[in-house]
Amino acid sequence: MIRLHKCISSFKPRFYGTDMFKKFASGSVEKQPSPRKLPLKDQLEFEALIKKxxxxxxxxxxxxxxxTDEPLQNTKELEQIITQRQEQIKNFKGLEEVKSSTSKTFSTNTIPEFEGNVNPKTGEVNGPKQDPLKYGDWSYNGRVTDF
Known part of the structure; x- marks a missing residue:
């Protein structure tokens, strides 16, 4: 009985919750990586600019x-600038140039393997019209996506 009492008394209880609290309360947060502090003069200037x-x-x-600024006097120059910008907007082709420059090996449309909303092979409702795992990897239009 005495041996058991000595063994039990040698164990010290640990309070895990308070250990975590002590870690953060001891000021170890200041030791974490962070940007350098500004010098006092620069910090005051920064705060003044923010307030302003x-x-x-x-x-x-x-x-x-x-x-108080004077309005533009030469309206002809202004009209020319406006018409140039409008022509640029009309002539802008958007992504057509990007599409033409990309490789033609990939199709832009999927060919559906079935009609309707229910996949006859898997029974999936409103799923993809083409099996993405057909070739053993997750792909659409020949492009493989990585998880």
Whole structure:
């Protein structure tokens, strides 16, 4: 009985929850990697700029500046610029150039293996019309996707 008492008394209880609390409460958070602190002068300047940017005075000054600026006198130049931009927009082909430059080996449309919403082989409803695991890998239109 005495031996059992000595063995039990040698074990110290561990409180795992408090160990985690002590880890974060001890100030170890400051030792984590982070950007360097700014010098005091730069930090004060940064805070002043943030306050200034959030102030309504900046918007008022900007609006006053817009109202006092002289309007464009030469409307012909302005009209030419507008017509050039409109022509560029009309002539913009978008992704057609990208599509033509890509390889022609991949089809752009899948060929459905069945009609309707239910796959006759698997019984899947509203699934893909072409079996993506046909060749042992997950592919659509010849392009294999990786998980």
């Amino acid at each position: 940017a959030n102030a309504d005075i900046i918007f008022e000054e900007y609006n006053e500046k817009l109202n």
